Every structure is written in C-alpha cells, then in structure tokens.
Amino acid sequence: MKKGSLISLTPRGLYCKKGDFYVDPWLPVDRAVVTHAHADHAYRGSKSYLVAAEGESLARIRLDPESTITGQKYGEKSEINGVKVSFHPAGHILGSAQVRVEYKGEVWVVSGDYKLTSDATCAPFEPVTCNYFITEATFGLPIYRWPSPKKVFAEIDEWWMRNRDNGKASVVFAYSLGKAQRILNGVDRSIGPIFTHGSVERLTQAYRESGIDLPDTTYVGNVTNKKEFAGSLIVAPPSAQMSTWMKRFGPQSTGFASGWMMVRGARRRRAVDRGFVLSDHADWPELMSAIKSSEADTVYVTHGFSEEVVRWLNETGINAEPLKTKFVGDDYESEPFA
Numbered sequence: 429m430k431k432g433s434l435i436s437l438t439p440r441g442l443y444c445k446k447g448d449f450y451v452d453p454w455l456p457v458d459r460a461v462v463t464h465a466h467a468d469h470a471y472r473g474s475k476s477y478l479v480a481a482e483g484e485s486l487a488r489i490r491l492d493p494e495s496t497i498t499g500q501k502y503g504e505k506s507e508i509n510g511v512k513v514s515f516h517p518a519g520h521i522l523g524s525a526q527v528r529v530e531y532k533g534e535v536w537v538v539s540g541d542y543k544l545t546s547d548a549t550c551a552p553f554e555p556v557t558c559n560y561f562i563t564e565a566t567f568g569l570p571i572y573r574w575p576s577p578k579k580v581f582a583e584i585d586e587w588w589m590r591n592r593d594n595g596k597a598s599v600v601f602a603y604s605l606g607k608a609q610r611i612l613n614g615v616d617r618s619i620g621p622i623f624t625h626g627s628v629e630r631l632t633q634a635y636r637e638s639g640i641d642l643p644d645t646t647y648v649g650n651v652t653n654k655k656e657f658a659g660s661l662i663v664a665p666p667s668a669q670m671s672t673w674m675k676r677f678g679p680q681s682t683g684f685a686s687g688w689m690m691v692r693g694a695r696r697r698r699a700v701d702r703g704f705v706l707s708d709h710a711d712w713p714e715l716m717s718a719i720k721s722s723e724a725d726t727v728y729v730t731h732g733f734s735e736e737v738v739r740w741l742n743e744t745g746i747n748a749e750p751l752k753t754k755f756v757g758d759d760y761e762s763e764p765f766a
C-alpha cells in the first residue's frame with residue numbers, strides 16, 4: 429500500500445498508525461475495531477474492542493468476557509486519536525459493519541464480509557463512498573450468482589415437508605452464526621417443530637433479544653422423547669455432521685446451506701442429501717456493484733479470488749491491488765470443505 433498512508437498491513441492485521449488501532453487484528457492488540465463477530469474477524473485476546481452496537485451482544489458471546497467491549501451505533505462518528513471512525517451496515521450478519529476511517533480528508537472503508545442481497549436478520553448493506561475500499565472476494569468469480577433466497581427457502585420448505593410426510597427428521601447444516609438464523613427466519617414455521625444444536629441456540633437467543641423475528645426453537649439437549657424429532661427441522665453447525673450426535677434423530681435426511689453448494693460436486697463431497705445455495709457473502713454482481721458504488725480510487729482485494737478480481741478491475745479501468753491478509757477461522761464460507 430503505497431499511496432494511502434492512513435491504513436497499512438502489519439503482521440497483526442490492518443493498522444491505522446495515526447489512530448493507533450487495528451481493524452479485525454488476528455493477534456492480540458491494545459485497541460481493536462471489529463467488523464463482525466465471526467471468528468476470522470473477531471479474534472480473542474485484545475484489550476479493547478470497538479464494535480457496532482447492533483452486534484455488541486454477539487461480540488460479547490464470542491470474545492473474552494474480561495476485555496473491554498464498546499458498542500457504537502451505525503452511522504455515529506467517534507474519534508480515536510483524532511481519526512474519525514464510524515460503522516455502516518454490511519448486510520452480512522446481525523451487527524456486521526463496514527468500518528469507515530477518516531483523517532484529514534482521506535477516507536478508507538474496510539468492508540469486512542458483506543452482501544447486498546436483502547436479509548431480514550440484519551440491516552441492509554449501505555454503500556459508503558471512500559478513497560480506498562478494502563473488499564473481500566470469497567466468491568469473486570463471474571460464475572457465482574445467487575438464486576433468490578425466496579426460491580431457496582421454498583426448496584428447503586418443500587424438502588422439509590416431504591421428509592415430514594415420510595416420518596423423517598430434516599437436518600440442515602449451516603454456520604451457527606448468521607446462516608442458521610437466516611434459515612430460521614426464512615423457512616415456513618408452520619411445517620413443524622424446529623430444534624437446534626447448542627451452538628446455534630445461544631446465538632439464536634441473542635438474535636431474538638436484538639428484535640429479530642425468529643420462530644420458536646428447542647435445544648436438542650432438552651428433548652427426552654426422541655420420537656419428537658420425526659417430522660421436525662434440526663439446525664446444526666457443519667461440525668456436527670459426522671458425530672454420534674446425529675444418531676438421536678432416527679430416520680433423517682440431511683442438507684447443507686452454503687454458497688459453495690453452487691459448485692458442481694459440492695453436495696456429494698459434503699455427503700449430504702441436499703445442497704441449498706445460500707450465502708452470506710456477495711456474489712459476483714454484488715461485488716462489482718459494491719466496488720463501483722464505493723467510488724474508490726484504489727480497491728484492495730483480500731480473501732478468496734482476490735487475484736482474479738484485481739485482474740478484472742484493472743482491465744475495466746479500476747485501480748486495484750491484492751491484499752494478503754491472514755484469514756483463518758471457522759467461517760465455513762471462507763474455508764470450503766475444511
């Protein structure tokens with residue numbers, strides 16, 4: 429990063445020297461500004477965290493209770509050592525934010541993970557103009573174009589109904605923060621009872637407390653009569669798939685909800701009966717739209733297909749460079765078939 433000097437890449441993560449703070453640092457620091465509560469962005473161990481107030485309850489579940497966590501509402505500006513910092517909705521999960529950083533007229537936006545598709549479980553993505561835009565590229569190839577979520581939820585409903593009529597449980601695997609709640613909000617809750625894995629239940633409760641409309645769910649561990657599972661929908665994280673935890677449900681059909689389900693052979697590789705194409709990340713048209721609406725002079729592209737996106741942008745006259753950040757963690761959409 430040569431031209432802009434406000435934010436630079438360091439071994440701990442994106443760093444604003446003037447303000448002496450990091451954005452989504454992957455090693456412990458004194459002051460972290462965090463885009464959202466997924467584990468590959470909200471790392472534990474830092475002294476203090478500034479997060480969007482709308483995602484504060486999720487950050488408190490995910491981070492160390494001993495650290496200082498401060499919430500700041502979308503659109504409100506604060507100053508850190510003279511540098512203006514504000515959060516703007518990223519449309520990715522509840523409380524997800526793009527971080528806008530401004531000093532002496534130079535504006536950066538670190539968009540974290542985002543999507544433009546509408547989603548009843550979080551505030552919609554808001555375009556923010558800037559000089560320097562840092563974007564992810566998880567699904568940064570022109571082949572990635574999401575079907576409408578309405579259509580996908582109808583597919584899930586139909587699958588669930590058919591299983592119910594055959595006396596089977598429907599187990600859908602979805603990342604426990606964000607995707608699971610989107611499914612809960614999107615399915616037809618009149619079809620039958622809904623059960624959750626423990627990791628899903630706690631986060632779902634936090635969503636409810638934030639005012640998100642979700643159907644009633646029962647934690648699987650609280651069920652004594654296993655016959656109750658027949659005809660129900662069970663929402664579980666991908667890690668539960670191969671465990672003995674699955675045995676209790678009896679006759680069952682399995683499904684997996686992820687953007688990666690668009691890839692040929694993905695359903696088979698995941699060894700599930702059904703694949704549902706549902707992503708919390710931008711598809712190709714959404715990436716292009718967000719990049720254009722940022723009106724940035726320079727676009728830094730991280731994660732996923734960054735080289736491909738950079739090449740495309742450069743060919744279309746937009747100044748872009750890849751940015752080699754470290755992305756690890758348990759965000760299943762970042763780690764295909766891990």
Ligand SMILES: [Zn+2]
Pocket residue numbers: 464466520541759
């Ligand atoms: Zn994320």
Ligand SMILES: [Zn+2]
Pocket residue numbers: 466468469541759762
């Ligand atoms: Zn991520």
